[in-house]
Amino acid sequence: MIVVQNLKKKFxxxxxxxxxxxxxxxxxxxxxxxxxGSGKSTFLRCLNLLEEVTSGRVVIGDVEVTSPxxxxxxxxxxxxxxxxxFNLFPHLTVLKNIMLAPKHLKKMxxxxxxxxxxxxxxxxxxxxxxxxxxxxxxxGQKQRIxxxxxxxxxxxxxxxxxxxxxxxxxxxxEVLLVMKELARDGITMIVVTHEMGFAREVADRVIxxxxxxxxEEGTPSEIFESPRHERTKAFLGKLS
Amino acid sequence: MTSTVQVILDALPMLLQxxxxxxxxxxxxxxxxxxxxxxxxxxxxxxxKFLRIISTVYVDLIRGTPLLVQVFFIYFGLPVFLDxxxxxxxxxxxxxxxxxxxxxxxxxxxxxISIDKGxxxxxxxxxxxxxxxxRLVILPQAVRxxxxxxxxxxxxxxxxxxxxxxxxIQELTQxxxxxxxxxFRSFEIWGIVGIFYFIIIYALTRLSHLLERRFDIK
Numbered sequence: 001m002i003v004v005q006n007l008k009k010k011f012x013x014x015x016x017x018x019x020x021x022x023x024x025x026x027x028x029x030x031x032x033x034x035x036x037g038s039g040k041s042t043f044l045r046c047l048n049l050l051e052e053v054t055s056g057r058v059v060i061g062d063v064e065v066t067s068p069x070x071x072x073x074x075x076x077x078x079x080x081x082x083x084x085x086f087n088l089f090p091h092l093t094v095l096k097n098i099m100l101a102p103k104h105l106k107k108m109x110x111x112x113x114x115x116x117x118x119x120x121x122x123x124x125x126x127x128x129x130x131x132x133x134x135x136x137x138x139x140g141q142k143q144r145i146x147x148x149x150x151x152x153x154x155x156x157x158x159x160x161x162x163x164x165x166x167x168x169x170x171x172x173x174e175v176l177l178v179m180k181e182l183a184r185d186g187i188t189m190i191v192v193t194h195e196m197g198f199a200r201e202v203a204d205r206v207i208x209x210x211x212x213x214x215x216e217e218g219t220p221s222e223i224f225e226s227p228r229h230e231r232t233k234a235f236l237g238k239l240s
Numbered sequence: 241m242t243s244t245v246q247v248i249l250d251a252l253p254m255l256l257q258x259x260x261x262x263x264x265x266x267x268x269x270x271x272x273x274x275x276x277x278x279x280x281x282x283x284x285x286x287x288x289k290f291l292r293i294i295s296t297v298y299v300d301l302i303r304g305t306p307l308l309v310q311v312f313f314i315y316f317g318l319p320v321f322l323d324x325x326x327x328x329x330x331x332x333x334x335x336x337x338x339x340x341x342x343x344x345x346x347x348x349x350x351x352x353i354s355i356d357k358g359x360x361x362x363x364x365x366x367x368x369x370x371x372x373x374x375r376l377v378i379l380p381q382a383v384r385x386x387x388x389x390x391x392x393x394x395x396x397x398x399x400x401x402x403x404x405x406x407x408x409i410q411e412l413t414q415x416x417x418x419x420x421x422x423x424f425r426s427f428e429i430w431g432i433v434g435i436f437y438f439i440i441i442y443a444l445t446r447l448s449h450l451l452e453r454r455f456d457i458k
Contacts, residue, residue: 050361077367087362091380100376101366146362153366 001026001188002047002157007056009042016042018212020056024205026156027186031199031220034209035235040192043209044159047190048072048079060157077105080150084162086142088134088149094121095130098149105153120148124178140171144178151182158182160191196239200224208232247428251419255429258415259436262401265329265411269336270397276341281348282374295345302342308403311335315407332404340397347389351382384455391448395441402437412436 002024009017016039024030032040045051047058049065049072058065063075089097098117102108108116121127124144134142143163150158160179164172176198183189183202193199199206199220206223208216208231216229227233242250280295302310315331326334355378363373405414416433420426 048365050365073364073367073369076365079365081362081365083358083362085358087356087358089359089362089377089381091384101368104372104376105367150366 001061003059005057007046007058008054009046009051010054016212017046020214022207022214022217024188024190027188028204029183029189029202030205030207031203032190032192032207032209033199038209039212040209041161044161044190044192047159048076048081077153078156080153080155080158082146082150082158082160082163084165086146088142088146090134093131093133094145097145098152102152117152120151124148138171139167140174143167143175147178157188160189162192162194164195208235210235244428247423247425248432251429251432254415254419255412255432255436258410258412262411265333265336265401265404266398269333270340270394272337273340273344276337277344277348280341280345281352284345284349285352299342299345302339307335307339307400308406310339311403311407328407328409332407332409336397336400340393343393347386347393351386352378354385355381387448387452387455391444394444398441399437
């Protein structure tokens with residue numbers, strides 16, 4: 001489903017991604033962990049070209065993401081993204097936040113669009129907030145709306161960039177719960193996270209990144225119970 | 241000697257016509273200025289260096305020269321050079337539009353760059369192209385923030401119309417001068433002319449407060 005080959009990314013002279021190659025299967029849930037500055041967010045942002053790739057290939061489905069001929073806007077319609085800082089549109093109500101992209105990009109009929117938005121709101125447990133503006137919501141609620149907004153385009157892949165890092169501790173659970181349900185629904189997910197409990201429980205595969213490389217990848221039990229690399233051990237050791 | 245009240249009453253019809261012309265020039269000029277400002281403001285935030293240079297040169301030239309010189313240049317200078325005749329009112333509107341446009345351009349630019357980068361990323365990640373991102377996400381938020389700066393520029397431009405009296409446009413100030421040249425009652429006439437400007441601008445200020453309150457929902 002997603003193929004990454006020899007991906008490199010430089011910011012000026014700073015090489016953030018040194019040589020990343022991996023393959024992600026359809027319906028797979030992959031958690032990317034690692035210390036800050038390891039390049040995991042940059043890796044995620046390269047997948048939908050929010051960061052320009054310095055060299056290497058990214059292929060999603062049958063679309064060559066890194067080819068200059070690719071219509072990147074079209075690709076992004078199929079790749080949802082959830083950000084650390086939510087980035088809801090503050091000038092629109094919750095419902096309109098969710099309906100905006102289907103309305104303008106899919107020309108979805110209003111009635112159908114609204115019905116879809118309501119069922120997504122139901123799914124994230126916030127149907128009662130349909131007419132609120134984002135500033136009236138808690139962090140956890142904002143993030144659940146952001147997930148619903150991304151889902152409204154029926155993406156084939158969902159990218160999560162530290163979705164719970166900006167949340168108060170008591171709100172982390174509600175967001176992770178929604179993400180767990182998505183994983184159960186069988187959507188392909190790549191999650192950059194510091195929530196080891198979530199990675200252990202939900203991920204099909206865990207990728208450990210450090211210093212711009214994928215140091216180690218494997219099932220949660222392989223990574224968490226018997227890490228092979230010293231750096232993985234050191235990182236996980238610091239957490240416990 | 242005619243009483244103050246009588247002087248004012250006599251001048252009123254003519255001055256009110258001046259008010260209408262002032263309003264007409266302001267409304268037309270600011271409409272053009274708004275469009276010019278939007279386009280050049282967007283050009284200034286674009287990725288194309290060429291577009292950025294054009295709009296920067298425009299803004300710098302206008303802001304670097306007095307409005308009065310711009311008015312003279314457009315009314316007297318250009319027609320000689322191009323060998324055409326331009327009616328005073330058209331020249332005045334062109335000058336005022338270009339002048340206010342440059343300031344409004346900067347208002348747009350500042351408003352646009354004040355919006356968090358995350359908003360652009362969220363919109364682009366949903367699949368919106370640059371144009372739709374600007375139209376649906378950035379501008380609606382930016383314009384709210386720009387409202388006070390717009391009003392400020394509108395007020396300045398309203399007052400700037402009085403400069404157009406120098407090329408003979410029969411706006412409020414010019415009419416005041418004409419009346420005074422016949423009755424020599426500067427105190428009453430300049431007083432009432434000032435009051436008219438004040439009323440126009442005060443009404444605009446109240447209106448903008450109303451708008452600000454209405455748009456307060458983020």
